[in-house]
Amino acid sequence: MIDSSAFQGKKAAYYTLGCKLNFSETSTFGKMLEQMGVTSAGKGERADICLINTCSVTEVADRKCRQAIHRMVREHPDALVVVTGCYAQLEGEKVSQIDGVDLVLGSNEKADLIQHLSEAWSDPRAQALHQFRGVKTSDIVSFQPSCARGNRTRYFLKVQDGCSYFCTYCTIPFARGRSRNPSIASLVAQAEEAAAEGGREIVLTGVNIGDFGRTTGERFIDLVKALDRVEGIQRYRISSLEPDLLDDELIDYCAHSRAFMPHFHIPLQSGSDEVLTLMRRHYDTALFARKIHLIKQKMPDAFIGVDVMVGCRGEKPEYFEDSYNFLNALPVSQLHVFPYSERPGTAALRIPYVVSDADKKQRSKRLLELSDQKTQAFYAQYVGREAEVLFERATRGKAMHGFTDNYIRVELFPREAREEFDNQIIRVRLGDFTPDKTALRATIL
Numbered sequence: 001m002i003d004s005s006a007f008q009g010k011k012a013a014y015y016t017l018g019c020k021l022n023f024s025e026t027s028t029f030g031k032m033l034e035q036m037g038v039t040s041a042g043k044g045e046r047a048d049i050c051l052i053n054t055c056s057v058t059e060v061a062d063r064k065c066r067q068a069i070h071r072m073v074r075e076h077p078d079a080l081v082v083v084t085g086c087y088a089q090l091e092g093e094k095v096s097q098i099d100g101v102d103l104v105l106g107s108n109e110k111a112d113l114i115q116h117l118s119e120a121w122s123d124p125r126a127q128a129l130h131q132f133r134g135v136k137t138s139d140i141v142s143f144q145p146s147c148a149r150g151n152r153t154r155y156f157l158k159v160q161d162g163c164s165y166f167c168t169y170c171t172i173p174f175a176r177g178r179s180r181n182p183s184i185a186s187l188v189a190q191a192e193e194a195a196a197e198g199g200r201e202i203v204l205t206g207v208n209i210g211d212f213g214r215t216t217g218e219r220f221i222d223l224v225k226a227l228d229r230v231e232g233i234q235r236y237r238i239s240s241l242e243p244d245l246l247d248d249e250l251i252d253y254c255a256h257s258r259a260f261m262p263h264f265h266i267p268l269q270s271g272s273d274e275v276l277t278l279m280r281r282h283y284d285t286a287l288f289a290r291k292i293h294l295i296k297q298k299m300p301d302a303f304i305g306v307d308v309m310v311g312c313r314g315e316k317p318e319y320f321e322d323s324y325n326f327l328n329a330l331p332v333s334q335l336h337v338f339p340y341s342e343r344p345g346t347a348a349l350r351i352p353y354v355v356s357d358a359d360k361k362q363r364s365k366r367l368l369e370l371s372d373q374k375t376q377a378f379y380a381q382y383v384g385r386e387a388e389v390l391f392e393r394a395t396r397g398k399a400m401h402g403f404t405d406n407y408i409r410v411e412l413f414p415r416e417a418r419e420e421f422d423n424q425i426i427r428v429r430l431g432d433f434t435p436d437k438t439a440l441r442a443t444i445l
């Protein structure tokens with residue numbers, strides 16, 4: 001039994017670390033609490049509840065999580081402090097013992113946040129103090145729906161959670177459980193609600209979204225087709241698709257669809273077949289290259305982002321050079337570069353060859369420089385051309401920013417910015433680069 005009166009008049013503070021999926025889930029938690037009568041604490045205000053949504057993709061992420069928890073406890077000394085997310089699932093007992101932490105919710109329990117808070121407020125000392133509520137990985141079965149935008153323009157629709165791949169370097173299957181998903185009908189309903197609220201763009205998020213259908217027996221391509229029919233949503237973006245799950249039918253459909261943008265984000269991790277084998281990835285470089293070339297054949301203007309990991313165990317110098325050369329030759333637009341971080345309990349720790357931190361740093365630097373070259377070369381093709389841009393809210397007197405259909409970041413001078421442009425798709429002419437080379441200037445047509 002939930003006592004709704006316990007929530008009335010309370011203020012909440014939120015802190016999120018990690019991926020877009022985490023930010024989407026935090027926004028959903030905020031919406032749930034708002035429906036119970038909780039408002040967000042303003043700057044400098046003391047909160048009654050602090051919710052920290054954590055990440056554990058690297059050792060650095062773990063450290064940032066601990067720092068965020070300590071900071072929130074310090075800034076809101078009388079608040080009920082709740083920690084959830086991947087770090088909370090993997091290190092729940094340890095997190096629960098941090099001074100000031102009252103409640104730690106694992107990946108299966110966070111869906112029942114309101115129930116847990118109600119119980120904690122009814123008897124905080126007896127029930128909440130330093131308590132971890134979680135289950136082992138094999139028992140994580142709940143799915144927390146999420147379609148939220150927070151303070152962003154675009155909505156993030158969670159279509160899938162968990163992963164059943166168990167790559168050697170990764171803890172995500174242990175933190176979020178096996179792959180699972182809701183029904184297409186429920187996701188279409190959420191997209192329709194976003195459209196009714198004035199949403200123009202939706203990003204499909206998840207852990208391994210191409211694996212959609214394990215729970216319901218449906219297909220990802222059928223989800224895409226169903227969402228494409230939702231009136232009011234003018235743009236969809238697919239946040240990340242494993243190469244082996246990016247089938248040719250999907251590429252062909254996106255090339256001719258009403259609302260799915262020419263924008264793909266595809267994890268590669270390594271351009272060396274030897275390293276891909278050590279990682280236990282589900283593809284080789286030949287398959288990856290074929291997918292990239294097929295996308296560019298069907299959608300020549302497509303923006304393609306690629307995840308790359310450097311310095312993982314087993315990445316000998318010659319394997320890194322293979323990876324660099326492979327990426328250099330591909331018509332991709334941007335590289336998201338991550339240095340490998342050893343995670344306890346992963347199979348990668350059994351690989352004997354270890355890359356030094358200095359080499360990781362140097363390899364990251366080379367790939368980031370390559371990424372800048374590729375992104376700027378991609379942008380340069382569109383200088384002087386017309387494009388449609390979905391603009392985001394801007395502070396009065398500041399430049400407005402937005403993205404073209406193929407994910408070119410655009411900046412509008414403050415003198416041309418208008419409040420009515422917020423969340424609207426406006427036709428512009430693309431001009432030269434901004435001084436920091438991260439966007440193209442635009443003028444309204």
